[in-house]
Amino acid sequence: SDDDGDATGTAAATTAATTPAETPTAPREGIVEFETPEPGSGRGLKLGFIALGDSVPFSKLVTDGMKRAAKAAGAELVVCDSQLDGQKALDCAKSFRTQGVEGYLNFQVDQKLAGAVCAAGPDGPVIAVDIVQEPCQIAFSGAANEYAGFIAGEAMGRFAKERWNCEYDAYVSLESTASPDASEQRMGGYRKGFQSVCPGELKNEKVLDADRTDTARTKMTDTLTTLPGQEKIIVVGLNDDGILGAIAAAKTAGREGDIYVSGQGADPSAWCGIKTNPNWIADTGYFPERYGEIGIPYLIKAVKGERIPEQLLVPHELVTADNVDELYSPRGC
Amino acid sequence: MTPVGTTGGTAAATEKPAAPGARAGAGANLARLPDIAPLVILLLALGIFFSIKSEFFLNYDNFLNILTAAAITGIIAAPATLLMVAGQFDLSVGSGLTFCGVLMAYVADKQGIFAGIVAALAGGVLLGLVNGTLVTVIGVNPLITTLATLAAFAGLARVIADGQTLPVNGFSSLGTSRPIFDIPLPVIIFAVVVVGFYVLMRYTVIGRSMYAIGSNPVAARLTGLRTGRLIFAGFLLSGLFVALAGLINVSQLSAASTQAGNGLELSVITAVVLGGASLAGGRGTIVGTLFGLLVIATLNNGLTLLSVNSFWQDVARGTLLALAVSFDQLRLRLTRE
Amino acid sequence: MTPVGTTGGTAAATEKPAAPGARAGAGANLARLPDIAPLVILLLALGIFFSIKSEFFLNYDNFLNILTAAAITGIIAAPATLLMVAGQFDLSVGSGLTFCGVLMAYVADKQGIFAGIVAALAGGVLLGLVNGTLVTVIGVNPLITTLATLAAFAGLARVIADGQTLPVNGFSSLGTSRPIFDIPLPVIIFAVVVVGFYVLMRYTVIGRSMYAIGSNPVAARLTGLRTGRLIFAGFLLSGLFVALAGLINVSQLSAASTQAGNGLELSVITAVVLGGASLAGGRGTIVGTLFGLLVIATLNNGLTLLSVNSFWQDVARGTLLALAVSFDQLRLRLTRE
């Protein structure tokens, strides 16, 4: 029971996939620290990066971070945008082979297409970014989806408990059919985290296919109509874009105070909301701009023949009004 | 003599400008009402169906939801109808909306909201100028022209925003205020635009001229209409209203996303063509487009209210669209015989 | 007496079939070569530019990469050219590709690869039947028809796959084998399709009939051509080749994704129109479409080799498209005077 029309997939957005062995109870396993690559460590190496689709803000931040890190390391980085299209990712992999790329990071949209992309790409180590790239990945880097969802869900649960003693009216989950795996892990993490504080069935749960701002706005507008008079609506989303849309819908309906939101990513577009909107309870920081500080140094190591860990997960942080200024620099709020 | 083939009814013929005896155009007063009749019936049928199925459908708020959802597409669909009547297209509306929104956010961040608004409008004018120049001065096919600007302006928008969603604060009233009867401002703007274009197309020289150009561009030139200028103006209008829609979108979301206009061109064309405009030019009305928009918005709204799975929503939308138009065709066929 | 308006050159006229003095059609043997000349020049210019800029461009492997990237779009663009020549469109190709791929994967999982292939082809035929029936039997506008099937079949594909990407094992040779000279099979298939459609459109009664229908459907009907049937056949062909492309896509990726065909319709139309086909029908050649495809694929490939940021790629693509066609128009204008 979910909905939507344009599963255009553009915002497989702050996407991600299976982070095996990630359980809320042992959340920090496999998590590594960001590190600025050692200057010169990549000199003479030709590395590749298949970008998810730079039209997605999250992906663009990752791409830029990768470029920065490669430059700092002195490595040549060939970037190829797969534009959220498996077929294009395949073309990227072929082109890497033609260009003699020695190892690459792969942020290709669909983990089930990984086999073909792996086969077409050059020999050499592959590190998956946010989306599993079996069978050729030697390591997975990026989001710990379930964990990321869990910490925000838990924060939302604490809020609901303190404010209403868990007597909320509805639980709206903005998900994505375009990237089902990431969606399931992240939103599943939310549920578990929330239920770890407010146990039992979720009340009046609504699942919307709304991974883009505009779809989320339309869907949320209609959904609010089906929740007349309710003032304690929890809205959680697999990315901040959806949350922005939900807020816009509530604002247009004059019900801004009725929804309490939490998203994933802590994108720049969300900073002001987190800081100033009292109904924006918590977000999870993904630090896409710093992905390169994990991916590039480890890829360099791998190309040079060193062994690297199989899990290179991002140190997510819970972002709230209290710490948003420390973590980021919101302007003009 | 009457161009041959009136009774033909092979579809091939229906798109040709010369195909005569095809359904009456907007000019024929009496013929107009029946033209949108099937859309009205469809809309009523949808209304009844959804009212029975969902307690939330028949409700002032929900009615406003439907109109709000249609507003942005609608504001762009109005000049698009005018262009299609003149035998032109504008596929660049989606990326134009994105571009103008981003421009607004970018400039507003540095120079303030007002400068941002001016920048967005200038961006729309720029888009219109580029399209208009390519089509009327250079003579490039409008489809190619606007496919090219579709790509170029989407790219430019992303370059400006560096691919990010840009927040815009303190500019929410255009998109979210409800000045009278609790009606959101975008809906009021939409209504004004529809009325404006109704008058423009129906009662002004410009509107008439557009129909004439679309129905026979050579003849239009030979009756002294400045076809180039008028089409140019059509593209300018389109750009301007794209900018307006972009501003509303930014205001509603308090942010400018580089994805904002994705796929909008298809929604616009769907509404316009569903409303009875012909790709070959010379036919189409703003009222038809309005009903096209309403049918689509009602369908989306109702299916969401019923919590229909989004996959089935696509199937339902496609099937209904096909059925509605088929029904219309069959009706025409019957009444003609 | 010369038709008036010949010298006019207001763009408005250029798209109308009846516009006198418009450029010579594909049918004119001599006029044909110059028609694609600007595309050929553009392709050469791109080739030279990229060869200088990237050491990897001028290279057999890279050449094959370009052709492989063009293959799937190309296999669909061939029947699309035929349809456009007959004055028709098929916008449902993208979701058709997705649908056929998913059908293949779904059936193959239960009944084996062979059954899967049959299912995909049947899916393509079904799509063609639905489009063909709506357009030729019911008489619905082809744009609306295929917009409707675009939505419906995308939805159906997602329903069947339950929104998931379905893996397909043991079916990679169609997409990845390289039978001779290391040329990937899809490229060979693409070449065969191009040659086949070249012959079909140039030398067969069916091909010439399509030109006649697109050029003037009324005249075509009056000379006794079975316009309905021929257009129906065109849609069927389109469906069939969509299925073939879908199979290749599945084979290349060893999986069927519900996003596989997104936006394909625009790529196809861009290539066909860039290749010189007219939306009004009656003009267009498969050779033109081939060069349209190659220009786009080369541009994408070269820009990626140069690691140009994808936003600037969009800008470059749009600008180049506009420049190329403008240049062509200006050239025509000059040679005419």
Added chain:
Amino acid sequence: MAVPFLLQARGIRKAFGGVEVLHGVDLDAPGGSVLALLGENGAGKSTLVKIVAGDYQPDAGTVTVGGDSFSALTPLTAREHGIRMIFQELADAPTLTVAENISLGRWPKRGPFVRWDEIRRRAREVLDQLGVELDVDAPVGSLPVGERQIVEIARALSDRARCLILDEPTAALSAQETERLFGFVRRLREQGTALIYITHRLDEVFEISDRVAVLRDGGVALEGPTADFGRGDLVAAMVGRDIGEVARPAPPARVAPEPVLRFDGASVDGAFDDVALDVRPGEVVALYGKLGSGTAEVAESAFGLHQLSGGAIEIAGRSVRLRDPADAIAAGVGLLPSDRQREGAFLIRSVAENLAAPSWWSMRRGGLFISDRREADAYGRWHEALRVRSRNDPAQLLGTLSGGNQQKVLLGRWLERRSRVLLLIEPTRGVDVGARQEIYRAIRELAAGGVGVLVATSDYEEVVQLADRAVVMARGRVAARLADDEITTQRLTEEVGG
């Protein structure tokens, strides 16, 4: 052929939008003879023959072709039964070549392949027989209307028709081309083909037909051997009254001395050279010449459609540079183009809009507004004056009017615009005898009101009946200037050259 071919229509009825056009018409066209089908504009001639050719389905009645009876033919069954038709309006495929158009729909083939060599050979053959030189590989759309019409004729002649219908085939042909066409018609008649020939030119009727049928008020008003009737009989049957003999107009009452339009050694490359010519307010000047002699281009260049390569054009005493028609119209010039449907008509728009189009900018009120009412008034004025046969509904689509009536509406648009200079190219092509007189009368009245009229025509009768002065052109140059009594059929034919 044991039984001679016979095409027979019985009790044909046809209505459009509730108005019955044919009330049960009977028609016989036996093999080996030419039947001339006459009638006023809108009498239903084209409708009747389109039913025979399978383009329209009749509401009642049967068509019997060589023994097989049909309640409705399709284009395909009609074709299979040997019926060929040359339509009043061009029905060609403009983007295809001349050769392909001539074989359109029945290209010679080997298996599924068309035989290009054979297509070209066939085309050259028919064109040779017709005595015209055309590039068989040129796209038809690039040819002038007259040549396109010839291609249409070539198509109908290129395979053995048992019944050939010609709907005003000579409207766009020169005298010479018409002669050749008649040669063909006679040859086909000898070969046993049944021919139906529709025309508004009565001399053609007497020259070519064996039998004649006149349609009026939805029925056959007169039918019989051509030899039994005189010109007056036919006219009377068509219009219901005698319209008298063709006469020269009275000399204009009042001609201003200053020309309103003046060509001063004007040239357009490839069209005409060094043309000098005056049109004064109050007079009608004919520009007479064969098709291709440059007469149309001269008129068109005064409408901004061709840029002069030499000389000058003056309007009302001022030298003007006309970049496009809008300039010309603003200067007070109106033009009735030669190819009505392609260059003049908005077929899918209403008759009122068609009539008002050039006047919209001066009809507007309060800025840009315009009302249906004012358009309808304008239509009302000229509908009457020009005797347009239609439903008298301003909202009727132009495309549903008969060809001749469309022409009247398009002429009316310049009358409404009150142009000071009217350029009329073949103004009565396809117009019936009665209406032709109406149009001439209207033109004379306009002139009398102070308008300068230039008529470019290839119809010498038109010159005789209409013009105060005539300029004869041949091969792009002025060959002679005639005034008043010098304008006779004989002089015109002489001056224009063999």
